Amino acid sequence: MKKLLYAIAVSATIFTGCSKDEDDEIPTKVPVVGEITGDITANRTLAFGNYTLKGIVKIQSGVTLTIEAGSTFTADKTDGDDGLVVLNGGKLIANGTADNPIVLTEKSKVGGSWNGIIMYGDAPIVNSAAPGVQTSNSEDGLLLPYGGSNTAHNGGSLKYVRVEYAGRVITTNSKEQNGFSFYSVGSGTVLENLVSYKGNDDGFEFYGGTVSAKNLISYGNADDAFDWQDGWRGQDNTNWFAYQTGVGNYGMEVEAKSVNNAFWPKVTNITLKRAAGTTTEAQSEIQLDAFQFKAEGNGDYSNIVIDGYNSQTTPTALVGGAVQIKDLVTYDHQVTTGKIKLTNVKVTNTPTLFIAGATTFTVNAASFGANWTISTTATGASLTKGKWATVDGVDLLANL
Structure with missing residues (x-):
């Protein structure tokens, strides 16, 4: 037993003493497996892993959902509407990296199979010639109000996030989604290095708001690559x-x-x-x-x-x-x-x-x-x- 313990101790010393220059293999982090469904009502961090996205998942006001880099979320159109929604006042922190992006996809790999990422805020919009604070109701089937006067609204941070096969259209102009839908999202929100891939509607759509976006790829989306209305002013x-x-x-x-x-x-x-x-x-x-x-x-x-x-x-x-x-x-x-x-x-x-x-x-x-x-x-x-x-x-x- 002493010899065994000594051998383990020596092996540990050798392992921890090696440098990257010696091309040692670094143990790969094992992804967790899980499911995300229902409302997110308390701050939550999802560890690096492979998740099933089931139903319309809503991040409630005052709540932050954090997703670790490299995570994958897979929806399945056979179980009904699937989507990730950030309600006004909620935050999504999804910061991947160039080599470890956060990917949201769908099992069948057919465009229009799920609802994509939808974010709400209370930044300014316009919808008529009338003065004052403007509001409207969303066209994503949720019919939620958006608009307000908070130019600096902060819905979180999305970096190196890819949405695949989204853009579900049920009824044109009253129930349709995109890869990314930003409803009156404000300038406090970070949008960088995002990909919308082979959706059935627009790649990115801005419904008013003051948010800006850097490094966007809209690839193979069946409607418009980029679309906006309601006086978006990023x-x-x-x-x-x-x-x-x-x-x-x-x-x-x-x-x-x-x-x-x-x-x-x-x-x-x-x-x-x-x-x-x-x-x-x-x-x-x-x-x-x-x-x-x-x-x-x-x-x-x-x-x-x-x-x-x-x-x-x-x-x-x-x-x-x-x-x-x-x-x-x-x-x-x-x-x-x-x-x-x-x-x-x-x-x-x-x-x-x-x-x-x-x-x-x-x-x-x-x-x-x-x-x-x-x-x-x-x-x-x-x-x-x-x-x-x-x-x-x-x-x-x-x-x-």
């Missing part, structure tokens, strides 16, 4: 990459609920690419432009790469282009007054630059004046490869 957005493949509508759909705002969002370093053969959803309006502005949508966008927004012949013959202005009011109030800025833009494989959504007006470079500038040196988004941007061995940044 000011510190950078490095957005959209790759539309298979089925996809707009690269960016921009609107403001028909309110002529004195403010607008700002996004720098944008790459919008559409793979050859990508078709639109079978709907009547033009839906294959890199940018579409409507209902008083505006914004300041710079260092932009647009590629592959060609016309299509099936399922409907549609003209593709770089920029569409959908309605005359948006043209009059936003384009001609300089509230839509598109500067340092590189356009390839996109024969048509401008499209008017009606016959009552014409859009061209002169419409924008100095707020439209073409460049051959624009670089677009700059993102670092890694496990966070790799799905089933596919590098999502290969086409960047």
